[in-house]
Amino acid sequence: MPSQVSSEQILFTRGVPAVEALPNKLLSECMQAALEGPDGKTILQYGHNGGYLPLRQLIAEQYQVSPDQVLVGNGSLHLQDIFAGFLLKPGDVVFVEQPSYDRAIKTFRRRGAKVIGIPLDLDGVNLGALEQAIVQYKPVFMYVIPDFQNPAGVTTSAAKRQALVELAERYNFWLVEDVPYRTLRYAGESLPLLRDLNAERVITVSSYSKLISPALRVGYLVGPLPLVKQLTKLAEETILAPVLPTEAAVVEFHRRGYFASNLENLKQLYAPRLRAVVQAIKTYLPDVPFAEPEGGFFVSIMLPPHFNSANLLERAKQAGLMLTDGRDFFADPYSDSEDPRQGERFVRLPFCALTPEQIEEGVKRLASLL
Amino acid sequence: MPSQVSSEQILFTRGVPAVEALPNKLLSECMQAALEGPDGKTILQYGHNGGYLPLRQLIAEQYQVSPDQVLVGNGSLHLQDIFAGFLLKPGDVVFVEQPSYDRAIKTFRRRGAKVIGIPLDLDGVNLGALEQAIVQYKPVFMYVIPDFQNPAGVTTSAAKRQALVELAERYNFWLVEDVPYRTLRYAGESLPLLRDLNAERVITVSSYSKLISPALRVGYLVGPLPLVKQLTKLAEETILAPVLPTEAAVVEFHRRGYFASNLENLKQLYAPRLRAVVQAIKTYLPDVPFAEPEGGFFVSIMLPPHFNSANLLERAKQAGLMLTDGRDFFADPYSDSEDPRQGERFVRLPFCALTPEQIEEGVKRLASLL
Numbered sequence: 001m002p003s004q005v006s007s008e009q010i011l012f013t014r015g016v017p018a019v020e021a022l023p024n025k026l027l028s029e030c031m032q033a034a035l036e037g038p039d040g041k042t043i044l045q046y047g048h049n050g051g052y053l054p055l056r057q058l059i060a061e062q063y064q065v066s067p068d069q070v071l072v073g074n075g076s077l078h079l080q081d082i083f084a085g086f087l088l089k090p091g092d093v094v095f096v097e098q099p100s101y102d103r104a105i106k107t108f109r110r111r112g113a114k115v116i117g118i119p120l121d122l123d124g125v126n127l128g129a130l131e132q133a134i135v136q137y138k139p140v141f142m143y144v145i146p147d148f149q150n151p152a153g154v155t156t157s158a159a160k161r162q163a164l165v166e167l168a169e170r171y172n173f174w175l176v177e178d179v180p181y182r183t184l185r186y187a188g189e190s191l192p193l194l195r196d197l198n199a200e201r202v203i204t205v206s207s208y209s210k211l212i213s214p215a216l217r218v219g220y221l222v223g224p225l226p227l228v229k230q231l232t233k234l235a236e237e238t239i240l241a242p243v244l245p246t247e248a249a250v251v252e253f254h255r256r257g258y259f260a261s262n263l264e265n266l267k268q269l270y271a272p273r274l275r276a277v278v279q280a281i282k283t284y285l286p287d288v289p290f291a292e293p294e295g296g297f298f299v300s301i302m303l304p305p306h307f308n309s310a311n312l313l314e315r316a317k318q319a320g321l322m323l324t325d326g327r328d329f330f331a332d333p334y335s336d337s338e339d340p341r342q343g344e345r346f347v348r349l350p351f352c353a354l355t356p357e358q359i360e361e362g363v364k365r366l367a368s369l370l
Numbered sequence: 371m372p373s374q375v376s377s378e379q380i381l382f383t384r385g386v387p388a389v390e391a392l393p394n395k396l397l398s399e400c401m402q403a404a405l406e407g408p409d410g411k412t413i414l415q416y417g418h419n420g421g422y423l424p425l426r427q428l429i430a431e432q433y434q435v436s437p438d439q440v441l442v443g444n445g446s447l448h449l450q451d452i453f454a455g456f457l458l459k460p461g462d463v464v465f466v467e468q469p470s471y472d473r474a475i476k477t478f479r480r481r482g483a484k485v486i487g488i489p490l491d492l493d494g495v496n497l498g499a500l501e502q503a504i505v506q507y508k509p510v511f512m513y514v515i516p517d518f519q520n521p522a523g524v525t526t527s528a529a530k531r532q533a534l535v536e537l538a539e540r541y542n543f544w545l546v547e548d549v550p551y552r553t554l555r556y557a558g559e560s561l562p563l564l565r566d567l568n569a570e571r572v573i574t575v576s577s578y579s580k581l582i583s584p585a586l587r588v589g590y591l592v593g594p595l596p597l598v599k600q601l602t603k604l605a606e607e608t609i610l611a612p613v614l615p616t617e618a619a620v621v622e623f624h625r626r627g628y629f630a631s632n633l634e635n636l637k638q639l640y641a642p643r644l645r646a647v648v649q650a651i652k653t654y655l656p657d658v659p660f661a662e663p664e665g666g667f668f669v670s671i672m673l674p675p676h677f678n679s680a681n682l683l684e685r686a687k688q689a690g691l692m693l694t695d696g697r698d699f700f701a702d703p704y705s706d707s708e709d710p711r712q713g714e715r716f717v718r719l720p721f722c723a724l725t726p727e728q729i730e731e732g733v734k735r736l737a738s739l740l
Contacts, residue, residue, distance in 0.1 A: 014416065022414040028405035031615070035398035044392040044583035046384065074444055078609045106607060213414035215614035237476060239448045243613050244585035245401070 005355075010362040011322045015150060015210075015297045015350040021269055022213050023253075023262050030252035031245065043244035049236035050228075051220070052247035058254055063195070063204065063222045071232050072247060074239060076180060076207040076219035080104055080143075082234050083203060083221065084111040087140055087174065095133065095142035097125050099300070099329030099346060101150045101178070104143055113140075117331035120149070122291045124156030127163050134171045141174035141203075146194060147182040148296020151329045151348035155293060158191050165198040176203045180210050180219075181296035183263060186271035188294040200224055208250055210297065211263060216246040269352075274299070276356035277349055280363035285370075297352050303345040307370040312344070321365045324348055375725075380732040381692045385520060385580075385667045385720040391639055392583050393623075393632050400622035401615060413614035419606035420598075421590070422617035428624055433565070433574065433592045441602050442617060444609060446550060446577040446589035450474055450513075452604050453573060453591065454481040457510055457544065465503065465512035467495050469670070469699030469716060471520045471548070474513055483510075487701035490519070492661045494526030497533050504541045511544035511573075516564060517552040518666020521699045521718035525663060528561050535568040546573045550580050551666035553633060556641035558664040570594055578620055580667065581633060586616045639722075644669070646726035647719055650733035655740075667722050673715040677740040682714070691735045694718055 034043060043052065050056060051072025060067040073079040088094070090112035096105055098117025108115050118133055119126045125144065133139075144164065146156040156164070168175045177194045195202040207219030221231065253259050277299045278292055290301045303309050316323045326346030347366065351359055404413060413422065420426060421442025430437040443449040458464070460482035466475055468487025478485050488503055489496040495514065503509075514534065516526040526534070538545045547564045565572040577589030591601065623629050647669045648662055660671045673679050686693045696716030717736065721729055 016416050019411050019415060022411045024405045024410035024414055027414065027615070028402045028410075031401040031405065032398045035394045035401065040394035040398075041389050041392045044394055044397065044585045045389060046386050046584045074609050074613065075611070081608050103607070110607065214416045214611060215414045217609070217611065217613045237473070237480065238451050239444050239587070241445070241584060241587065243444065243587045243616060245397070245619075246613060246615060249615075 005357045005361045008358075009320045009322065010354065010358050010365065012347075012349050012354075012362055013322045013324050016353050017210060017214065017266075018269060018353045021266055023258065026253065026258045026262070027213065027216075027249055030249040030256065030258070033252050033256075034245065034248035039248060043248045046241045047244045049239075049241060050232045051242045052244050052251065054251045055218075055247045058251060059220050059222065065199075065222055066225065069222055069225050069228050071221045071228050071235060072242060073219050073221065073235060074243065075209060075214075075217040076178065076205045076221075077103055077107065078217075078239075079205055079219050079221045079231075080107050080176075080178075081111070082231055082238070083176070084108050084113065086231055086234055088113050093137040093139045095130070095137075095139045096331050097144055097149065097152075098331055099151050099326070099343075100143065100331065101145060102324075102328040104178070105329075105331050108143070115331040118142075120152055120154055122154060122289075124154065124160035125164070127160065131167060134167060134173070138171070139173045141176050142168070143176045143178065144194070145178045145181075146191070147179055148184070148293045148298065150181070150296075151298050151300045151346075152291055153293035153296060153299045154291040155191070161191060161194055161197060165194055165201060168201040169198060173201075174203055175201055176205060179204060179206045182206070183211055184266060184270065184297070185295035186267055186274055195222065203227070211266070212250060212253060212259070216250065217243065218246055218250050272356055273351045273354065273359060276359040277351040277363065280360045281349075284363050284367035297350050298348055299351060300346065300348045302342065303347060303370065305341070305345070307345070309341075309345045309370070312347075312369065315369050316366065319365050319369060321362055321369075323366075375727045375731045377690075378728075379690045379692065380724065380728050380735065382717075382719050382724075382732055383692045383694050386723050387580060387584065387636075388639060388723045391636055393628065396623065396626075396628045396632070397583065397586075397619055400619040400626065400628070403626075404615065404618035404622050409618060413618045415614075416611045417614045419609075419611060420602045421612045422614050422621065424621045425588075425617045428621060429590050429592065435569075435592055436595065439592055439595050439598050441591045441598050441605060442612060443589050443591065443605060444613065445579060445584075445587040446548065446575045446591075447473055447477065448587075448609075449575055449589050449591045450477050450546075450548075451481070452601055452608070453546070454478050454483065456601055456604055458483050463507040463509045465500070465507075465509045466701050467514055467519065467522075468701055469521050469696070469713075470513065470701065471515060472698040474548070475699075475701050478513070485701040488512075490522055490524055492524060492659075494524065494530035495534070497530065497537075501537060504537060504543070508541070509543045511546050512538070513546045513548065514564070515548045515551075516561070517549055518554070518663045518668065520551070520666075521668050521670050521716075522661055523663035523666060523669045524661040525561070531561060531564055531567060535564055535571060538571040539568060543571075544573060545571055546575060548575045550577050552576070553581055554636060554640065554667070555665035556637055556644055565592065573597070581636070582620065582623060582629070586620065587613065588616055588620050642726055643721045643724065643729060646729040647721040647733065650730045651719075654733050654737035667720050668718055669721060670716065670718045672712065673717060673740065675711070675715070677715070679711075679715045679740070682717075682739065685739050686736065689735045689739060691732055693736075
């Protein structure tokens with residue numbers, strides 16, 4: 001085994017689920033039950049643009065809201081595109097954590113926003129920097145990933161969650177919390193959602209991409225009723241109608257108890273991979289500080305300035321290691337005058353789709369390049 | 371039977387397939403084969419944003435293009451939104467047939483276009499009016515539905531197809547042909563696609579919504595390679611990845627020969643419904659000229675000015691007849707100075723989801739209101 005790992009290319013690029021964890025047999029069974037059940041023809045016809053009602057009911061129950069407060073869309077990026085298109089006009093300001101999810105940054109920009117990155121500490125966004133930026137820029141919304149953040153792996157502390165909703169209330173902006181990884185907790189206890197602290201200021205976005213399958217493209221948004229009504233109308237104008245068979249399969253996946261057992265399988269598969277990446281960093285990069293997450297898909301490191309990070313991606317590729325450009329995760333990779341090259345030195349390590357052996361070999365290769 | 375029909379509400383509103391024609395059992399079988407076959411896990415993972423490769427290959431073969439010239443999207447409205455977002459900047463002009471598909475008009479407007487309606491004659495767009503408008507407005511593209519047009523039921527003649535591509539070439543604009551109904555021909559012979567006449571000037575859009583199921587949301591676009599490459603990139607930025615299980619089910623539906631047999635079933639179901647609506651118009655509205663289509667979903671009539679069309683929708687509703695507001699299909703319902711109220715007098719009659727008895731009763735009720 002070790003000799004095999006040592007010769008193969010290792011992909012620390014996309015945050016994708018492990019292929020072996022994709023429940024194709026169970027989903028086949030669920031699809032069959034949905035298509036041959038009493039709703040079999042309903043889920044092939046044009047449907048309500050808010051999504052398949054039984055799925056909206058299921059999500060509504062989970063979040064203790066009305067089904068009309070749930071919009072099911074074609075993956076959460078699609079929903080981000082919709083609410084950004086609705087809330088923003090050109091020149092409006094959006095805050096993101098710095099670093100943040102690269103595609104969200106791009107989406108908000110494409111919708112006309114000026115995107116400002118607020119430095120992310122190991123326990124959530126830096127509150128001093130945030131309040132200063134709020135006063136200066138008056139954001140329309142702030143986009144945060146409070147649990148096992150993509151890319152940094154950071155979980156926002158309870159105190160900072162409370163501070164975020166208080167700031168949103170005082171300065172009148174929306175908080176968008178993106179929580180696709182929240183359920184994938186391998187240790188410790190969940191902290192409250194932002195919406196648990198102030199449901200009127202918060203739009204919650206999540207999806208089944210990491211919990212069942214990305215190719216189902218079933219994501220959802222939960223928010224205040226008047227807003228969700230308008231977003232649902234906009235969804236109809238852009239994609240007309242929902243993909244009902246996949247949404248019905250997700251409902252069936254829950255009904256049969258597969259969601260719970262599949263989640264347990266995912267945790268058992270991913271937890272040792274998280275331990276492997278943490279251990280490998282401590283072994284091969286002992287000087288590098290990083291947030292040690294209790295769940296999710298990502299650990300990330302910020303290489304200290306004394307490391308040689310020049311042409312890192314190219315040199316990594318030559319060593320059989322594929323990395324994502326760290327600058328992509330920074331709304332402004334050169335914004336911090338005290339540390340102007342931080343984006344170049346930021347390395348994200350998605351660990352779920354790699355074996356512990358591949359992870360160790362990958363971090364070792366990374367360390368050897370520095 | 372007649373007494374039952376005479377008491378029920380009749381919906382001449384949306385162009386939806388007949389529920390009884392939705393092949394839920396066959397699709398269940400196809401889903402199962404796809405999810406338990408060799409690609410079972412691949413179609414649950416993040417995929418290429420251009421769509422499931424075997425489906426792109428299948429469409430490419432049908433249109434005699436390379437698979438890279440095919441972009442599969444989440445229904446054709448989604449693709450219209452993507453190409454409109456890419457091709458248009460605010461203030462650009464788009465031409466549509468007048469009347470045209472209401473949602474396309476809205477989509478182009480939301481993407482910043484000034485939408486101009488070109489009068490549609492019984493054999494396609496009025497060429498004199500078109501050329502005059504081209505010179506005046508210099509459109510970026512013209513959107514046409516050449517086969518069994520929605521809403522008018524008109525099929526563009528061979529001569530007018532040739533004229534359209536010549537005008538597009540001479541005046542340097544794109545033609546977008548939307549052909550979701552083309553395959554549903556109940557009589558006569560197909561005319562060439564616009565892309566058969568000039569593939570470099572034409573973007574072809576279609577979908578499986580009318581041929582298999584709307585809720586699959588599988589639509590596609592075929593065009594010149596450089597354009598499709600850029601649209602594929604934009605698709606990735608908005609929805610990240612395709613819904614692969616439904617796309618794989620469509621491939622399986624073809625492989626097993628179900629597409630051909632299902633199409634035959636649809637034709638056998640819909641052809642008598644088309645005959646019923648044509649016969650009913652001739653019987654109950656003998657003075658009204660209309661395009662008598664050889665396929666598709668729609669027949670429409672333009673009520674002559676001497677009919678009483680005031681509050682038509684409201685009065686129809688009271689008589690148990692649901693109609694769509696004809697003005698929605700007119701980019702400018704009051705544009706024609708010789709006939710300023712034509713949008714109000716335009717009535718679309720989608721016939722596929724109604725039985726011949728319902729169709730006759732509906733047209734009879736309509737006639738009684740005039």
